[in-house]
Amino acid sequence: MNPLFHELFQRTRFLNKEVNQTLKKHDLFASQWTVLFCIHQHTEMTLTEIWRYLNVEAPTITRTVSRLEELGWLITHEGKDRREKVVRLSVEAKDKFPEIEASIIEFENETLKGMSSEEQSLLMTLLKKLN
Amino acid sequence: MNPLFHELFQRTRFLNKEVNQTLKKHDLFASQWTVLFCIHQHTEMTLTEIWRYLNVEAPTITRTVSRLEELGWLITHEGKDRREKVVRLSVEAKDKFPEIEASIIEFENETLKGMSSEEQSLLMTLLKKLN
DNA sequence: CCCCTTTAATTACCTAGGTAACTATTTAAT
DNA sequence: ATTAAATAGTTACCTAGGTAATTAAAGGGG
Numbered sequence: 001m002n003p004l005f006h007e008l009f010q011r012t013r014f015l016n017k018e019v020n021q022t023l024k025k026h027d028l029f030a031s032q033w034t035v036l037f038c039i040h041q042h043t044e045m046t047l048t049e050i051w052r053y054l055n056v057e058a059p060t061i062t063r064t065v066s067r068l069e070e071l072g073w074l075i076t077h078e079g080k081d082r083r084e085k086v087v088r089l090s091v092e093a094k095d096k097f098p099e100i101e102a103s104i105i106e107f108e109n110e111t112l113k114g115m116s117s118e119e120q121s122l123l124m125t126l127l128k129k130l131n
Numbered sequence: 132m133n134p135l136f137h138e139l140f141q142r143t144r145f146l147n148k149e150v151n152q153t154l155k156k157h158d159l160f161a162s163q164w165t166v167l168f169c170i171h172q173h174t175e176m177t178l179t180e181i182w183r184y185l186n187v188e189a190p191t192i193t194r195t196v197s198r199l200e201e202l203g204w205l206i207t208h209e210g211k212d213r214r215e216k217v218v219r220l221s222v223e224a225k226d227k228f229p230e231i232e233a234s235i236i237e238f239e240n241e242t243l244k245g246m247s248s249e250e251q252s253l254l255m256t257l258l259k260k261l262n
Numbered sequence: 263c264c265c266c267t268t269t270a271a272t273t274a275c276c277t278a279g280g281t282a283a284c285t286a287t288t289t290a291a292t
Numbered sequence: 293a294t295t296a297a298a299t300a301g302t303t304a305c306c307t308a309g310g311t312a313a314t315t316a317a318a319g320g321g322g
Binding site: 144147148151177178179189190192193194197212214215216 | 271279
Binding site: 001002003004005006007008009010011012013014015016034037054055056101104105108111112114115119120122123124126127128129130131 | 133135236255
């Protein structure tokens with residue numbers, strides 16, 4: 001067992017936990033935030049667009065989106081194709097968005113504080129080589 | 132949202148999926164293998180030793196260990212302290228271990244094939260700086 | 263000795279991911 | 293126009309992680 005993989009999995013789990021802590025005050029979980037962020041960027045998206053963009057399977061998005069809708073973060077409506085579901089942020093979600101984003105950015109800066117931007121882009125490059 | 136985090140989470144999820152594929156022929160999941168490997172290295176471990184070593188929470192290990200016991204991979208017995216549960220590999224698990232390990236090593240080599248060992252240790256160093 | 267605290271493990275309940283199988287709609291081919 | 297294939301989304305069922313609360317045993321102080 002290569003320690004690199006172990007480190008990678010462990011670090012990621014740890015960071016995810018930290019993001020959850022950061023988002024706790026906004027009553028959100030990390031993956032919910034990821035979906036919100038992604039929809040915010042695109043204004044409106046179908047479920048298929050979301051899961052293709054985020055590189056996860058369809059049922060994951062079905063679940064997260066319906067939970068977010070239940071909680072009042074999202075509004076869904078039918079697209080022209082009657083099979084597809086189009087999603088956008090609710091007014092309250094749009095209102096709260098900047099503050100949540102600020103928390104996330106602060107967390108990210110804190111986490112990356114020990115790394116120069118050269119190191120950051122190097123890390124990015126190396127991650128992309130894993131495959 | 133820093134793309135570095137996105138990349139990190141996505142890569143890790145993808146790799147985990149691949150490890151699951153690799154382990155499918157041995158009827159194992161990635162996390163189950165991690166626990167087996169860890170116990171194999173230490174011969175015998177208590178649950179607390181396992182979750183502390185792997186840096187996860189106790190309930191996660193309770194679940195994975197009892198599933199592995201159910202499936203015949205592990206044998207548990209009481210320690211001197213009557214609260215603790217000591218775990219070791221079953222005979223069948225020990226038998227199958229080398230073949231499974233070989234699959235994992237092959238997968239790891241395949242995944243790391245595009246990286247020199249300098250790049251690998253650099254990646255390790257950079258991951259450790261995330262914090 | 264008794265009570266309080268700590269520790270080991272578990273339980274209940276949640277998010278988050280996956281696969282496989284299904285429904286409903288749309289598209290394409292004959 | 294009808295039927296077959298593709299696409300969008302969902303459902304059921306699994307692993308995998310987390311937190312909070314609980315039980316049972318071990319230790320420590322008075």
